[in-house]
Each structure stands twice: as structure tokens, then as C-alpha cells.
Amino acid sequence: MDALEDYVWPRATSELILLPVTGLECVGDRLLAGRDGAYYQLFVRDGQLQPVLRQKSCRGMNWLAGLRIVPDGSMVILGFHANEFVVWNPRSHEKLHIVNCGGGHRSWAFSDTEAAMAFAYLKDGDVMLYRALGGCTRPHVILREGLHGREITCVKRVGTITLGPEYGVPSFMQPDDLEPGSEGPDLTDIVITCSEDTTVCVLALPTTTGSAHALTAVCNHISSVRAVAVWGIGTPGGPQDPQPGLTAHVVSAGGRAEMHCFSIMVTPDPSTPSRLACHVMHLSSHRLDEYWDRQRNRHRMVKVDPETRYMSLAVCELDQPGLGPLVAAACSDGAVRLFLLQDSGRILQLLAETFHHKRCVLKVHSFTHEAPNQRRRLLLCSAATDGSLAFWDLTTMLDHDSTVLEPPVDPGLPYRLGTPSLTLQAHSCGINSLHTLPTREGHHLVASGSEDGSLHVFVLAVEMLQLEEAVGEAGLVPQLRVLEEYSVPCAHAAHVTGLKILSPSIMVSASIDQRLTFWRLGHGEPTFMNSTVFHVPDVADMDCWPVSPEFGHRCALGGQGLEVYNWYD
Known part of the structure; x- marks a missing residue:
């Protein structure tokens, strides 16, 4: 930072401003500040310091005393845990040094070089010195990087990065951009995972090496993270000046009715094992009980259940100017909620909700319907624990003078979503997996998997009908109709927790019975192709995507x- 200019972190940007800043460290164009068991990344915007990301330290280290950049270029956190001084490495998630000094209410000093690390402190009037050879650079080699401390609840692929002609210069590629003959070692998939350990991880998965590199971890959630959705995938610099790498916006949600929106940027970095680096910027957050606390007549209302969980997310990208994408959330309290993302994700607002299912909603999935000489329609499908499916027409809902969005009961509350366009009873119990795919005939393949191990596949037609009292495009109302319907009662021996329609002729499913099964579609009911046994117990989610003609899926x-x-294949 330029010493001739003053930058201030204004009170309006954080509710934690009254807590003392215990350490500052400049890293490139960013400023790292330690605060209340966490450290913030800040950067200068319009003459003010803006918070980019809040990261927590190791469990129990609530007193951060400082941050240091060690000789190998990585950052370590200095802090106190009870009566111990701790040096914590956030990249490897390990405690490098632990010194039993009696606590942090004392004078101390820290120094680190490639040869040794020294920690001096006062205790009972004596000057104590702790010295360790090797400093904060670990001599051992990590065979496999740590991922999550508890079970993984969601897996989502973001995109593919291919290494250019020169070493370590990747560029962004969409799945449809992959050409026959692409060499597998040059391709790296970027995947996001979320877990019960309250973290969201960004991984780099090379196509053929079989390795997984943890690029970064986001630790903003206070409870389990159960769902993640991705939108706005592109390249750094935008379409006008594309640069090597990948950018995307991510929405994560889970326990305590908590939702966060952040952006990621993956760029080349030859100094890392994956040759990639990931930068995260936190954009916005939302909790349902925060809105209840702002109501003036909240003593007359029932507070939102703090144990409400978001079970699934779906991004609905609109084509209306001035409106950002919608995020649909399946909630454990029986609601389907719609959130509006504005200002590139910096504003997250609850727009509408419905309690149509009247029981826990397990899955939501959005898809679009496009037909010649017709307006693009945005549809949403929701699935509940009773095995029912509901389809909603979001395009009609957002039209001006629409009656689908009913006014709220009280001012300040979200709109009420009307009745769905179509409801189906697909299974006899909960639906844990859901996916759709358009067909060449203009219809949609819809597949679902249930807790009883069954699969349900049907062909959905979207027909536009003209209302008698309305004229023009505004009078067109979509009607959903099931053309074909098939069921596989004993597809798996346990819950079907993963399902993906890869093409109009191929579908893949995964179950807690630890079998990954491929099915042939298009000739009546789904027929078995092949199956393999995987080694992950209690599989909670699956994602599948095409790589190239040579490497399949x-x-x-x-x-x-x-x-x-x-x-x-």
C-alpha cells in the first residue's frame, strides 16, 4: 500500500469493527487482517478497504495474534489456544508449532527463517525462548492433500481448464469445446465439494493422473453445507479481453437456513503442485432469521425455525434485462424459496416462497424450454419426501401483472408462489435425485431416483395454449403434459442419491449400495448397460460430465x- 495514502475500513461494511485488529500483513494488492478467530482479506476500492473473504483459523484458536509470510511464500497464522502459542498453516490445515507458554496475556516476539523458528515470551518475569530448526517450512512430503474432515454432501463440476502450448499456461474450455484428439494430460477439471465440516472446497482434478489438488477452502458457513450451485462461468478479463483461467459465481447453502454467494477465479501458478491458484471473493450472505429480527411486529409472528436446512439449490438464469439470476432452494421446513441475485451476486434477496409440498423438499432442478417462434420459458421442478414432483413456470411468474406471484400476508415478507403447472406422483417415498434433458423433438426427458431404489423416467411436453380472454403473446399459457412414462422398480438395492442424463440415449445412476450403473434410454423403459462397484460409503451426490471422445465421461x-x-462407451 502506498504510504502517502490513507485507506479506512468503514464501520458500515462490517459489524465486527469494534473488535481489535491484532495483525496486518500486505500480500500483493491485498491486505490481510486478523480479527476475532478469523482473518479478513481486504483490497482497496474507491479509496476504501473492502472485505473480500473471511477465513476461520483452526478450531479453538479464537485469539489471532498476527499473520506472517514465511520464506517459502506461504502465509501462517500466529495465535493462542488456551495456554498454548500456535503457528497454523491454513493451506495445509496443520499446526506447525505448539508452545506451552501459559496464554496470550504477555509480551512476546516471533521470528522465522529458513534455518529456524524462534518464539520469545515473558513468563513469571523470566525471558523464555523456544527455538525449532527448519522454521515453518515442513521437510516432509505430503502424499495426498487433505480434503474434508467429515462426509461430503455435494459435488459440482464447474468447468475444464486445458494447458496451453507453453508449460503451465491454462485456458478455459466449455465441455462442448473439447475436440477429438485432445490430449488427456492437458485437461484439468475444476470441481467444488461441500461437506458436513462447514467448508466448501475447490479442487483441481487432472484427467489422467488420478490425483486431486485442493486449491482453496471457503469457511464462511457456521453449520453443515449441503448444496452448491454455479452460474456465470467465464474467463478472467471477460469476453472482450479473455485471459488464461476460469471464473465462476458460486452459491452454497446448508444448515441454519444460511446461504452464501462468492466468486472464484482459477489462474495459472507454476509454483503450486497443480500449477493453478484459486482466488475467492465473498459477495453476499443470507439467513432467514435475520429478516425475522427486523420485523417491528415480530412478537406476533412465529420465528423461523433455526434448524431449517437447505437441501438443494438450482440457479435459474433469466433473460429479462435488469434482473439477475434466481436461486431456487429446497428447504426442510416444506418450502420452495426463490432468491434474487443482483449486482453480480452482491445482493441476495428472498423473493418468493411456497409451502405446496407441506413436507420436506429434497430436490429442485431448473431447465429451459425453447421452441421456434416462441418465447424462452424457464421451468422449475421440485421433489419432496412423499415422492411427488411439482413443475413451476417461472417465466409467467415474473411477467408484469402476473397472478402467479400473490402479495405477501404482511409487508416485508416474501411473495407467495401460486399453484404449480403440473404435479406428479412419481415414487412412493422420498426423491433423492433429479435431472432433466431436452430432446430433439422439443420435449424434455425427466428422471428421478427414490429412497426405495427405484427409477422413474418420463417424457414431458410443453405446449402453449391461448387464453380466450387474452390476445397476443401475453395470452399464451404453458401446459405441461406427460407423453411417455416408465419405471424401474428395483434399479438399486438402496437409496438412489445420484442421477444424470448424459444424452437422450444414456443415463447414469449411483446409489448407497455402492453401484454406479449406466442405462440405455430411447427404446421403451430404461435397459441395463453395465455397472461397477465404487468404494465410497454412503454416497450423497454425484456429478458426471463429458471429457472428450477419447476419454468418454x-x-x-x-x-x-x-x-x-x-x-x-
């Missing part, structure tokens, strides 16, 4: 661990 399964498969 990749399937990532998350549960009590993470496993990635390459499948060739």
Missing part, C-alpha cells in the same frame, strides 16, 4: 470420501 462421487471414474 467422468463421474465424481462424494460421500465418506471422493472417488472419480472415467467411463468409455
Whole structure:
């Protein structure tokens, strides 16, 4: 930072401003500040310091005393845990040094070089010195980087980065951009995982090496993270001046009715094992009980259940100017909620909700319907624990003078979403997996998997009907109709927790019975193709995507661990 200019972190940007800042460290164009068991990354915008990301230290280290950049270029956190002085490495998530000094209410000094680390402190009037050879650079080699401390609840692939002709210069590629003959070692998939340990991790998965590199971890949640959604995938610099790398916006949600929005930027970094680096910027957050606390007549209202959990997320990208994307959330309290993202994710607002299912909603999935000479329609499908499916027409809902969005009961509360366009009873119990895919005929394949191990596949048609009292495009109302319907009662021996329609002819499913099964579609009911046994217990989610004609598809399964498969047709 320029010493001739003064930058201030204003009170309006943080509710923690009254807490003391215990350490400052400049790293490039960012300023790291330690505060109340966490450290903030800040950067200068319009003459003021703006918080970018809040990261927590190790469990129990609530008193951060400082931050240091060690000789190998990484950052370590200095703090006190009870009566111990701790040096914590946030990249490897390990305690490098622990000194039993009696606590932090004393004078102390710290120094680190490549040869040794020294910690001096006062105790009972004596000057004590702790010295360790090797400093904060670990001599041992990590065979496999740590991922999560508890089970993985969601897996989501963001995009693919391919290394350019020169070493370590990647560029962003969409799945459809991959050409036949692409060399596998040059491709690296960027995958996001979330877990019960309250963290969201960004991983780099090379196509053929079988390794997984943890690029960064986001620790903003206070409870379990159960769902994640991605939107706005692109390249650094934008379409006008594309640069090597990948950018995306991410929405994560889970326990305590908590939701966070942040952006990631993956750029080349030859100094790391993955040759990639990931930068995270926190944009906004939302909790349901915060809105209740702001109500003037809250003593007359029932407070939102603090144990409400977001079970699934779906991003609905609108084509209306001036409106950002919608985020649909399946909630454990029986609601389907719609959130509006504005200002590139910096504003997260609860727009509408419905309690149509009247029981825990397990899954939501959004898809679009496009037909010649017709307006693009945005549809949402929700699934509950009773095995029912509901389809909502979001395009009609957001139209001006629409009656689908009913006014709220009280001012300040979200709108009420009307009745769905179509409801189906697909299963006899909860639906844990859901996916759709458009067909060449203009219809949609819809597949769902249930807790009883069954699969349900049907073809959905979207027909536009003209209202008698309305004329023009505004009078067109979509009607959803099921053309074909098939069921596989004993597809798996346990809950089907992962499902993906790869093409109009291929579908893949994963279950707690630890089987990954591929199905043939398009000729009546789904028929078995092949199956393999995976080693992840209690698989909670699966994502599958095409790599190239030579390497087929990749399937990532998350549960009590993470496993990635390459499948060739």
C-alpha cells in the first residue's frame, strides 16, 4: 500500500469493527487482517478497504495474534489456544508449532527463517525462548492433500481448464469445446465439494493422473453445507479481453437456513503442485432469521425455525434485462424459496416462497424450454419426501401483472408462489435425485431416483395454449403434459442419491449400495448397460460430465470420501 495514502475500513461494511485488529500483513494488492478467530482479506476500492473473504483459523484458536509470510511464500497464522502459542498453516490445515507458554496475556516476539523458528515470551518475569530448526517450512512430503474432515454432501463440476502450448499456461474450455484428439494430460477439471465440516472446497482434478489438488477452502458457513450451485462461468478479463483461467459465481447453502454467494477465479501458478491458484471473493450472505429480527411486529409472528436446512439449490438464469439470476432452494421446513441475485451476486434477496409440498423438499432442478417462434420459458421442478414432483413456470411468474406471484400476508415478507403447472406422483417415498434433458423433438426427458431404489423416467411436453380472454403473446399459457412414462422398480438395492442424463440415449445412476450403473434410454423403459462397484460409503451426490471422445465421461462421487471414474462407451 502506498504510504502517502490513507485507506479506512468503514464501520458500515462490517459489524465486527469494534473488535481489535491484532495483525496486518500486505500480500500483493491485498491486505490481510486478523480479527476475532478469523482473518479478513481486504483490497482497496474507491479509496476504501473492502472485505473480500473471511477465513476461520483452526478450531479453538479464537485469539489471532498476527499473520506472517514465511520464506517459502506461504502465509501462517500466529495465535493462542488456551495456554498454548500456535503457528497454523491454513493451506495445509496443520499446526506447525505448539508452545506451552501459559496464554496470550504477555509480551512476546516471533521470528522465522529458513534455518529456524524462534518464539520469545515473558513468563513469571523470566525471558523464555523456544527455538525449532527448519522454521515453518515442513521437510516432509505430503502424499495426498487433505480434503474434508467429515462426509461430503455435494459435488459440482464447474468447468475444464486445458494447458496451453507453453508449460503451465491454462485456458478455459466449455465441455462442448473439447475436440477429438485432445490430449488427456492437458485437461484439468475444476470441481467444488461441500461437506458436513462447514467448508466448501475447490479442487483441481487432472484427467489422467488420478490425483486431486485442493486449491482453496471457503469457511464462511457456521453449520453443515449441503448444496452448491454455479452460474456465470467465464474467463478472467471477460469476453472482450479473455485471459488464461476460469471464473465462476458460486452459491452454497446448508444448515441454519444460511446461504452464501462468492466468486472464484482459477489462474495459472507454476509454483503450486497443480500449477493453478484459486482466488475467492465473498459477495453476499443470507439467513432467514435475520429478516425475522427486523420485523417491528415480530412478537406476533412465529420465528423461523433455526434448524431449517437447505437441501438443494438450482440457479435459474433469466433473460429479462435488469434482473439477475434466481436461486431456487429446497428447504426442510416444506418450502420452495426463490432468491434474487443482483449486482453480480452482491445482493441476495428472498423473493418468493411456497409451502405446496407441506413436507420436506429434497430436490429442485431448473431447465429451459425453447421452441421456434416462441418465447424462452424457464421451468422449475421440485421433489419432496412423499415422492411427488411439482413443475413451476417461472417465466409467467415474473411477467408484469402476473397472478402467479400473490402479495405477501404482511409487508416485508416474501411473495407467495401460486399453484404449480403440473404435479406428479412419481415414487412412493422420498426423491433423492433429479435431472432433466431436452430432446430433439422439443420435449424434455425427466428422471428421478427414490429412497426405495427405484427409477422413474418420463417424457414431458410443453405446449402453449391461448387464453380466450387474452390476445397476443401475453395470452399464451404453458401446459405441461406427460407423453411417455416408465419405471424401474428395483434399479438399486438402496437409496438412489445420484442421477444424470448424459444424452437422450444414456443415463447414469449411483446409489448407497455402492453401484454406479449406466442405462440405455430411447427404446421403451430404461435397459441395463453395465455397472461397477465404487468404494465410497454412503454416497450423497454425484456429478458426471463429458471429457472428450477419447476419454468418454467422468463421474465424481462424494460421500465418506471422493472417488472419480472415467467411463468409455
